[in-house]
Amino acid sequence: MVQIDDLSRIIDEHPFAHGMDDTLRALIVGCAANERYDAGQYVLREGGRADKFFLIRAGAVALEIASPSGAIMVETLSDGDLLGWSWLSDPPVWTFDARATQLTRVISFDANCLRRKMDADPALGYEVLRRFLPIMAHRIHAARMQMLDLYGPGPRR
Amino acid sequence: MKMDVQDSMVPVPFRIEKVRRELSDTFTMELKPEAGGAFRFQAGQFNMLYVFGVGEVPISISGDPGESGVLVHTTRAVGAVTRAMGQLEVGETIGVRGPFGKPWPVEQAFGSDLVIVAGGVGLAPLRPAIYQALANREKFGKLVILYGARTADDILFRKELERWRGRFDVEVKVTVDRATDRWAGNVGVVTNLVARGGFDPMHTTALVCGPEIMMRFAAQALVKRGVSPAGVYVSMERNMKCGVGFCGHCQWGPHFVCRNGPVFTWEEASPLLAVREL
Structure with missing residues (x-):
């Protein structure tokens, strides 16, 4: 059984929590759990209720969207990445499948638990959102670059 | 083979010794001078390749600078000249002018980590630098190759990437x-790999080649990670024609890309890339 102190230390090692104030970290640790997913196991499924988010400690997760010709992989995430922000939207519903492509260890956070604490403590709410926003901006930027089809045919010559 | 400026305007006939299909639209040719002799170049330089009766195009050299017996070019067929080039067969002749341009600063990077960031067919102009780095492996710290392609079927020099990844002294991330679920590797833009590469940004030289937008964001990611803008090099492509800075077709601000480039530091390139009209 992983103790709270161990979880706190593990979370502190993740880039998401770097530099986080001890008091705030203690608040989010109360909503955290250690999880593992085997290769091929789904972490979350499109359309499901987004009631968690995940800090990936080790492993790899593919974000996929189902299509009639099979799953299309949109992005892969690995050690040090954050998975899932749909819990922040309304309604909180996953918009992709996330499948572990190898043995993957994560810290999961209960979104309802965290949302309650964020509502009660605006400083925590601000801190969590402040940490999510650059990641979301980076992912949106990367998605735009993927849409550009950069490696398509260049200038004719 | 070394040319002076006057000679540089006259194509030299080379015989096509081998043609290899790399991808559906990309091929590699091995050439030898019909008159015999060697061809020396530095990693990052380019030649003007002349398909007789069709036209001439600038193509980077993709072979090993330590191997002067054969000239290697990897070309993507995207227009009239390159498509005609792709139809040429072993034994036919092609005109070569060059080598032209400023090379990758491989030797200046001795002593530091060397990070290669390539996108799509941009791996071809970087392959000579990789060969040179591998030939001098003990003179570098970490050697990191980060490569992005459109799909798994579009990975250029796949076998070589796999071979380099198999070495204990090279980090290769693709x-x-x-992708579909048959692909077990990374999915996402190549700039994402910059954050994950195991190099010391304070002691890193980075060589970047690919589509211009990719180079822009890769260079920004490297600088954000802490690499000096003077230590990031990009290979620019403009409308190179004469190859020696006479005709002005490839003028880019104060530079002629054929003569002052194609390799520029990010410090030089970034202010010019910010000018929309250039």
Whole structure:
């Protein structure tokens, strides 16, 4: 059984929590759990209720969207990445499948638990959102670059 | 083979010794001078290749600078000249002018980590630098190759990438923009790999080549990670014609890309890339 102190230390090692104030970290640790997913196991499924988010400690997760010709992989995430922000939207519903492509260890956070604490403590709410926003901006930027089809045919010559 | 400026305007006939299909639209040719002799170049330089009766195009050299017996070019067929080039067969003749341009600063990077960031067919102009780095492996710290392609089927020099990844002294990371669940590697833009590469940004020289937008964001990611803008090099492509800075077709601000480039530091390139009209 992983103790709270161990979880706190593990979370502190993740880039998401770097530099986080001890008091705030203690608040989010109360909503955290250690999880593992085997290769091929789904972490979350499109359309499901987004009631968690995940800090990936080790492993790899593919974000996929189902299509009639099979799953299309949109992005892969690995050690040090954050998975899932749909819990922040309304309604909180996953918009992709996330499948572990190898043995993957994560810290999961209960979104309802965290949302309650964020509502009660605006400083925590601000801190969590402040940490999510650059990641979301980076992912949106990367998605735009993927849409550009950069490696398509260049200038004719 | 060394040319002076006057000679540089006259194509030298080379015989096509081998043609290899790399991808559906990309091929590699091995050439030898019909008159015999060697061809020396530095990693990052380019030649003007002349398909007789069709036209001439600038193509980077993709072979080993330590191997002067054969000239290697990897070309993507995207227009009239390159498509005609792709139809040429072993034994036919092609005109070569060059080598032209400023090379990758491989030797200046001795003593530091060397990071190669390539996108799509941009791996071809970087392959000579990789060969040179591998030939001098003990003179570098970490050697990191980050490569992005459109799909798994579009990975250039796949076998070589796999071979380099198999070495204990090279870190190779590959990502594709689109994949199905048959692909077990990374999916996402190549700039994502910059954050994950195991190099010391304070002691890193980075060589970047690919589509211009990719180079822009890769260079920004390297600088954000802490690499000096003077230590990031990009290979620019403009409308190179004469190859020696006479005709002005490839003028880019104060530079002629054929003569002052194609390799520029990010410090030099970034202010010019910010000018929309250039």
